[in-house]
Amino acid sequence: MATHDLVVRIGGEGGEGVISCGEILSRAVARGGLNIHAFRTFPAEIRGGLAMFQLRGSDGPARSLSQSVDVLCAINHNAYDAYVGNIKSDGVLLYDPAFVKIDDRLGGRRRIELPLDAISNEATGASRAKNMVAMGALLAVFDVPVEYGKTLAGEHFGTKGEDVVRMNQGAIEAGHTYALQHMAEIRKPFNRIPDRDQILVNGNEACAMGAIAAGVDFVPGYPITPATPIFEFLCRELPRFGGKAVQFEDEIASLAAGIGASFAGKRVLTATSGPGLSLMSETLNLAAMTECPITIINVMRGGPSTGMPTKTEQSDLKFAIYGTSGESPRCIMAPLDIYDCFWQTVRAVRIAEKYQIPVIVLTDQALAYTSQNIDTPDLTDVELGERLAPPLDTDPETFERYADTENGISPMPIPGVHELMYMSTGLEHTPKGAPNYTPANHELMTAKRFRKLTALGRRVVQQSHVEEEEPEGVEVGIIGWGSTYGAITEAIEQIEADTGVRVAHLHPRILSPLPEWRIRQFLGPLKKLIVPEENYTGQYAHFLKGKFGIKPIEIHKAHGVPFTAEELVGAIKEEL
Amino acid sequence: MATHDLVVRIGGEGGEGVISCGEILSRAVARGGLNIHAFRTFPAEIRGGLAMFQLRGSDGPARSLSQSVDVLCAINHNAYDAYVGNIKSDGVLLYDPAFVKIDDRLGGRRRIELPLDAISNEATGASRAKNMVAMGALLAVFDVPVEYGKTLAGEHFGTKGEDVVRMNQGAIEAGHTYALQHMAEIRKPFNRIPDRDQILVNGNEACAMGAIAAGVDFVPGYPITPATPIFEFLCRELPRFGGKAVQFEDEIASLAAGIGASFAGKRVLTATSGPGLSLMSETLNLAAMTECPITIINVMRGGPSTGMPTKTEQSDLKFAIYGTSGESPRCIMAPLDIYDCFWQTVRAVRIAEKYQIPVIVLTDQALAYTSQNIDTPDLTDVELGERLAPPLDTDPETFERYADTENGISPMPIPGVHELMYMSTGLEHTPKGAPNYTPANHELMTAKRFRKLTALGRRVVQQSHVEEEEPEGVEVGIIGWGSTYGAITEAIEQIEADTGVRVAHLHPRILSPLPEWRIRQFLGPLKKLIVPEENYTGQYAHFLKGKFGIKPIEIHKAHGVPFTAEELVGAIKEEL
Amino acid sequence: MTTDTALKVADYKSDLKPIWCSGCGDYGVITPFYQALAEIQAQPKDTVIVSGIGCSGRFPYFCNTYGFHGVHGRALPTAAGVKIANPDLAVVAVGGDGDGLGIGGGHVAHVCRKNIDMTYILIDNSIYGLTKGQSSPTSPLDMTSKTAPYAYLEDPVNPLLMMLAYDASFVARGYSGKPKVLKELFTRALKHEGFSVLHIYSPCVSMNKQVTFKTMNEIVQPLPDDWDTSDRLKGMEMAMDTGTFYTGVVYEDHRPTIHRRLDDLEERSGRYDELGDLFRQYK
Amino acid sequence: MTTDTALKVADYKSDLKPIWCSGCGDYGVITPFYQALAEIQAQPKDTVIVSGIGCSGRFPYFCNTYGFHGVHGRALPTAAGVKIANPDLAVVAVGGDGDGLGIGGGHVAHVCRKNIDMTYILIDNSIYGLTKGQSSPTSPLDMTSKTAPYAYLEDPVNPLLMMLAYDASFVARGYSGKPKVLKELFTRALKHEGFSVLHIYSPCVSMNKQVTFKTMNEIVQPLPDDWDTSDRLKGMEMAMDTGTFYTGVVYEDHRPTIHRRLDDLEERSGRYDELGDLFRQYK
Numbered sequence A, B: 001m002a003t004h005d006l007v008v009r010i011g012g013e014g015g016e017g018v019i020s021c022g023e024i025l026s027r028a029v030a031r032g033g034l035n036i037h038a039f040r041t042f043p044a045e046i047r048g049g050l051a052m053f054q055l056r057g058s059d060g061p062a063r064s065l066s067q068s069v070d071v072l073c074a075i076n077h078n079a080y081d082a083y084v085g086n087i088k089s090d091g092v093l094l095y096d097p098a099f100v101k102i103d104d105r106l107g108g109r110r111r112i113e114l115p116l117d118a119i120s121n122e123a124t125g126a127s128r129a130k131n132m133v134a135m136g137a138l139l140a141v142f143d144v145p146v147e148y149g150k151t152l153a154g155e156h157f158g159t160k161g162e163d164v165v166r167m168n169q170g171a172i173e174a175g176h177t178y179a180l181q182h183m184a185e186i187r188k189p190f191n192r193i194p195d196r197d198q199i200l201v202n203g204n205e206a207c208a209m210g211a212i213a214a215g216v217d218f219v220p221g222y223p224i225t226p227a228t229p230i231f232e233f234l235c236r237e238l239p240r241f242g243g244k245a246v247q248f249e250d251e252i253a254s255l256a257a258g259i260g261a262s263f264a265g266k267r268v269l270t271a272t273s274g275p276g277l278s279l280m281s282e283t284l285n286l287a288a289m290t291e292c293p294i295t296i297i298n299v300m301r302g303g304p305s306t307g308m309p310t311k312t313e314q315s316d317l318k319f320a321i322y323g324t325s326g327e328s329p330r331c332i333m334a335p336l337d338i339y340d341c342f343w344q345t346v347r348a349v350r351i352a353e354k355y356q357i358p359v360i361v362l363t364d365q366a367l368a369y370t371s372q373n374i375d376t377p378d379l380t381d382v383e384l385g386e387r388l389a390p391p392l393d394t395d396p397e398t399f400e401r402y403a404d405t406e407n408g409i410s411p412m413p414i415p416g417v418h419e420l421m422y423m424s425t426g427l428e429h430t431p432k433g434a435p436n437y438t439p440a441n442h443e444l445m446t447a448k449r450f451r452k453l454t455a456l457g458r459r460v461v462q463q464s465h466v467e468e469e470e471p472e473g474v475e476v477g478i479i480g481w482g483s484t485y486g487a488i489t490e491a492i493e494q495i496e497a498d499t500g501v502r503v504a505h506l507h508p509r510i511l512s513p514l515p516e517w518r519i520r521q522f523l524g525p526l527k528k529l530i531v532p533e534e535n536y537t538g539q540y541a542h543f544l545k546g547k548f549g550i551k552p553i554e555i556h557k558a559h560g561v562p563f564t565a566e567e568l569v570g571a572i573k574e575e576l
Numbered sequence C, D: 001m002t003t004d005t006a007l008k009v010a011d012y013k014s015d016l017k018p019i020w021c022s023g024c025g026d027y028g029v030i031t032p033f034y035q036a037l038a039e040i041q042a043q044p045k046d047t048v049i050v051s052g053i054g055c056s057g058r059f060p061y062f063c064n065t066y067g068f069h070g071v072h073g074r075a076l077p078t079a080a081g082v083k084i085a086n087p088d089l090a091v092v093a094v095g096g097d098g099d100g101l102g103i104g105g106g107h108v109a110h111v112c113r114k115n116i117d118m119t120y121i122l123i124d125n126s127i128y129g130l131t132k133g134q135s136s137p138t139s140p141l142d143m144t145s146k147t148a149p150y151a152y153l154e155d156p157v158n159p160l161l162m163m164l165a166y167d168a169s170f171v172a173r174g175y176s177g178k179p180k181v182l183k184e185l186f187t188r189a190l191k192h193e194g195f196s197v198l199h200i201y202s203p204c205v206s207m208n209k210q211v212t213f214k215t216m217n218e219i220v221q222p223l224p225d226d227w228d229t230s231d232r233l234k235g236m237e238m239a240m241d242t243g244t245f246y247t248g249v250v251y252e253d254h255r256p257t258i259h260r261r262l263d264d265l266e267e268r269s270g271r272y273d274e275l276g277d278l279f280r281q282y283k
């Protein structure tokens, strides 16, 4: 069955207009029964500069951003300027003739006037509603009932009073009517799947929901772009589930409080980005040493240092793996799309609790600000994972908090619950928790702590890949991680369609400890391994090289924007 | 020419007694014309517990600690208890019969009574001076004129008044006399080299002197074991050279102030250890991004977290290399002995200034607290390295602070000197210093920053190894780093003597960027590569694997105490 | 241990013997602390002592309660996490002048304004004890130390004045040379609902030869009998008089803790019954 | 640019146009700052402005001086390093309420006690502006924000009281709605030898709808004409009156800076002539 795809980009002056237009449109199109993939960029500065919103609607999977668009809706000339080159050769430019001056660069591509300002003025008496005019018009392009848009706008502007709602709904109506007359030809014969039980969320929201689903009940936090919305979400929603989200004075205090709460028996998660994770390094190590479970969502942004806070990059992997002094165990994970953001967060908290280790979940700015409609998660039969607790009648005399068990996991008493008082300490300690620096004890305890990772690594095998079996006779394989999943998958489809060459794809969600056995199996038949990453130095590739002695072909992109499938098709074909 | 070696260990109650005895003895033995290697341990706690001082005197090179000793001087029973097993089969126990109860464990080894308490009481009327009695006795054992010890004790106790000096000198005299009568047989026929121009320093002192020699003029600091003495040394000595050493409220402030001073044109160095380096992570990244030169001496201790502050470990390597978010260039070095601590510090500051990057020098607790007599450094003809400065008449209109040059190094103006005001920022920026997040600019500037590392890497080749040429036809090689140099060298000598197998040894002082070409050349003829490290996970081995796709035999020791040559001989022989 | 038998002082001592130098002021802190715990009959299993790094940071090892020995300077936020997680626990944070006023100094104002219901024991010896004698934020101007071999070039902070400026809801000062007073202060601090801070001067006999039991004895004095603990400004005036070291409860205030406010929040936010209620908002 | 021609206000503006939202209070801070620089004829090449992260952290980009935009919360120690390195430079640190009182709050007391000769411009808008509207250490109790969607549960810190308790040697308060007063305050602060801090309220028109130009205008008032700037206790009393927002120089004191004390040290330590003098101690 052929699938249909429509990619629309809206560009205009920074600020809320473009974004809220895009957000309402996305939801309406999703309700209309398409799979959507919505992405936005905005300037780091609070105001000014170009904002863009790109919406892809599809009746097949809509897994990735697209560099070229079917429709560019240019609200002002800057947007035309910046994006005209991205219109496909058979694409269309929608533009407001009062603001956009067409030039040669449009070439032979179609254009349709969309006098947003004039329509807005006519319909509402003001220019202000022109984003909603655009929205109405695009609803028509996606062939979504205008009522969907009007209802959503009603909810969106509800708090601002009836007049505002009416004005915006009028603008939507007017845009829609205009489009029905002038743009009918853009529409595609989508095979819609209506009435699905879905939610429309971005990566940050999916992580935050995952935290709640995972039973997290304490969230310390400190704002940092692009992770802030996770914390804001939890400040709003966690109290409704009886949990507590508390802002601290910095990331150090935030993680310290998290460890305190974890020690006191809570399931704890916090969210941050590169600079914040840096500040957490010392305390993260403490969590590993005291064996207090804790989960950190690290939403990667362009680095180094303050870098490019509003841009994306997969460049914190090595730091996540190695970013503490000395040697302590830790699990690093990376969800591969929005749906996975939810589930890997649930899993991260489970792993943290079961193994009593810190878990870092690496998402990135692209995932954080990409929205997709996903099936409403069903938590029936999902194991949330309990921390190992000593029986209540344990004898305190013989009890060892850091008992040297086979899998390294030791029972952890909870203050107020167990009559098993112990010292939890960052100093090297005996199984009982007393400071001890003898060689034998250090060796024993280091091995005990790392054995947890071995135990985890063994279990990872079954769960961490995307495809259970590689295609027969395949010689080329790609290993990716994190948010590049969609682009890689689509690129492979394209390459197979174009060239007939079959390409295997492994996309581990647990990056460290490495699912060794699985990777070896994957590497087995391959003649060529390609590792694409959104960073400069090839961090995962280097990690794989260190473990498996292989020499992959590395594709690096450190541009602050995600790979597109088109780009990867080009880059991979060169290596075939 | 056969060389002679004598290893003496003094053990007693924690506190200053044992240590000051050892320190004075060391200096006297060094003045007496032997090469010494002196090591100490003490409990992390302020008081109580066992302290030990081990002195090796040799007329050959005295490169490493030895596990077994020729002479154990047990001041109390605890010392006997802990160390009796370390006496060589032909070694001797010196013990105070009033405190030490001999048992079976001494076996057939010789023992000589040394009634410290009684002698001290007889000579001085108090027990207090018994450490000096021991010192006097050991002077006799090393065959060093008693006057050397008395003079040094005079200096040591000078500030406490003449009575104290006289008492201690009396004790030394008495101990010496006793030893001449009872211990003559322990002496060895050393070939002394008197009147050398040498200094006796430990690794911390050598680093601190290196900093001064390198022209460092600003040292911000925050105390942390085992790096504190570097800062204390510089607080005392730097003002005498017109520099400033200032204590800050924490490591974050300390490094931030360092960057400020570097921006203002100073040569800056600070010293810390694992937990402190963790706190510096964010600011370290800022230094790389703003291209402010800075040198950090990181004295490694047992980790993770607070870990084992007074023990040694080579476990911060990965953190030093990867311990910042995003991707930024940095140079990681590791001196291989005390002499090298001086020179690599000089070199580190030069590299920092020339390449405008942060440099981390990894020493460790063992180096920090090991003393050796080394040739007094001669700084004639040593290039200290200047920062690239723009000409004073540069046109501010066209000037680019972050100019995209061939080797990535750009001219850096100094406030107050140049009329070339610019913005130094942690945000991604253009060559002029203006914030800019476009893909093209990020790519340009990332490449520019990393090109400095490539340029440095190319130069490293010629300097970073110990042996210029490997022995012919060698099939086994060892790559080590840092303080294991001495033990590895002695182990190789022993193995060659025992088995006739020749073993090549490479010990890079610049660990990252890797001296690639040199390592490839070294690896060329090898059938077996052994990488011994004082850590649990094999950090350098993993790094080498990632770069060269090799599979070395790894020898790990994470015991908080250094490798001894004996241990390495055993471990390496197993692999031959 | 059963809760219906009265606990004795000895019940609060752990098996580990304090490893402080003999004569260290900290012995004079921990003894009255044990006594205060017995006085209020604190339940070991419901009590958590959190410390930073320093000689003073060894405190919890010697107490038979839950203990957490974290990293340098983070005792307060760590303890805050414990208390917010479970407000039924009695939480005590303890650390030195370097730990609490140097590296950890940025956290104090924020636990004060959150009014976290716990007790902070700030053990001040005007020196970095554990690292063997460097200047601390309370080392007096000109005092020599290993990092100030010629003279200390900085004026000290005024911990008491700072705590009052941060509006800690209970501020007291004590001296380890007066353990009886300390027992009283500990008892009151532990009973106070809200953030209580005890600034205790506790001489370091090994590393600080300049501020000692002797010099302190000369300036220590109890607050006047009629001292008004509700007058914050008066407290500040007293704190600025650095010639005398007044001991006693300087200031006490009763206002809501963050725990009570968080309890309210659960109501205010509107409770959900199940995850589905949340998902519904995103359909 | 030659130094013998008088510099004009325009000479202190960089080529970059401020990118703050229109109406942002920060415009009302930077304009009088340019004027004050012109008033004292600051030399751009001898002037360094160091900032933290936040909307306010963008300040140095818009000034034609040396500028350093460091990491969040570390403007003060970074600036301290610049000044200690070269006391001949005029150094200004600038940052927001989150930057300076939250994450960076631990550094303030220490630059105060070092009495580093620089000026700190603390631009307070009771919100995290750049990250789009979360609570800050000065957000009033109950104020809603993106991280306090129901109500803020913490009492705010009192920046002025804190600066006085830290004994900053020059403490002033201003308001970006009164730029003329600000110019005067900047001029005096820049001339002060020692650490001068200006607490400036500067409304965030985009993210803070609760503390605004309107609400501020109602409570802003100049200090009385006969205000005694040497009375620290009186200053504290005034700072505790949070119903009125007094502007002006609150407190001023003249005492040695660390730079002078460091200069002395060079003498005290005994100057060496060459490395050999040092080596000799270790023979």
Ligand SMILES: Cc1ncc(C[n+]2csc(CCOP(=O)(O)OP(=O)(O)O)c2C)c(N)n1
Pocket (backbone or CB within 6 Å): B222, B223, B224, B225, B251, B275, B276, B279, B306, C053, C054, C055, C056, C057, C071, C072, C095, C096, C097, C098, C099, C100, C123, C125, C127, C128, C129, C130, C131, C136
């Ligand atoms: C991040 C970090 N920096 C430095 C240290 C080293 N350190 C341990 S304790 C201490 C200071 C102790 O002084 P104080 O807090 O006054 O406690 P005291 O020993 O005097 O009781 C320092 C600097 C550390 N453990 N961690």
Ligand SMILES: Cc1ncc(C[n+]2csc(CCOP(=O)(O)OP(=O)(O)O)c2C)c(N)n1
Pocket (backbone or CB within 6 Å): A222, A223, A224, A225, A251, A275, A276, A279, A306, D053, D054, D055, D056, D057, D071, D072, D095, D096, D097, D098, D099, D100, D123, D125, D127, D128, D129, D130, D131, D136, D204
């Ligand atoms: C370590 C770190 N944590 C968090 C952030 C994100 N961040 C940037 S600015 C800011 C707060 C800004 O608030 P404020 O200091 O009041 O300045 P304003 O924008 O209001 O002027 C935060 C939390 C960061 N840049 N670095």
Ligand code: SF4
Pocket (backbone or CB within 6 Å): B046, C019, C020, C021, C023, C024, C025, C026, C055, C056, C125, C129, C130, C203, C204, C205, C206, C207
């Ligand atoms: S060093 Fe000082 S503070 Fe530490 S135990 Fe000894 S006397 Fe006490």
Ligand code: SF4
Pocket (backbone or CB within 6 Å): A046, D019, D020, D021, D023, D024, D025, D026, D055, D056, D125, D129, D130, D203, D204, D205, D206, D207
């Ligand atoms: S967000 Fe607020 S502080 Fe930032 S520029 Fe806009 S108005 Fe100013």
Ligand SMILES: [Mg+2]
Pocket (backbone or CB within 6 Å): C054, C096, C097, C098, C123, C124, C125, C126, C127, C128, C129, C136
């Ligand atoms: Mg102290």
Ligand SMILES: [Mg+2]
Pocket (backbone or CB within 6 Å): D054, D096, D097, D098, D123, D124, D125, D126, D127, D128, D129, D136
């Ligand atoms: Mg603010």
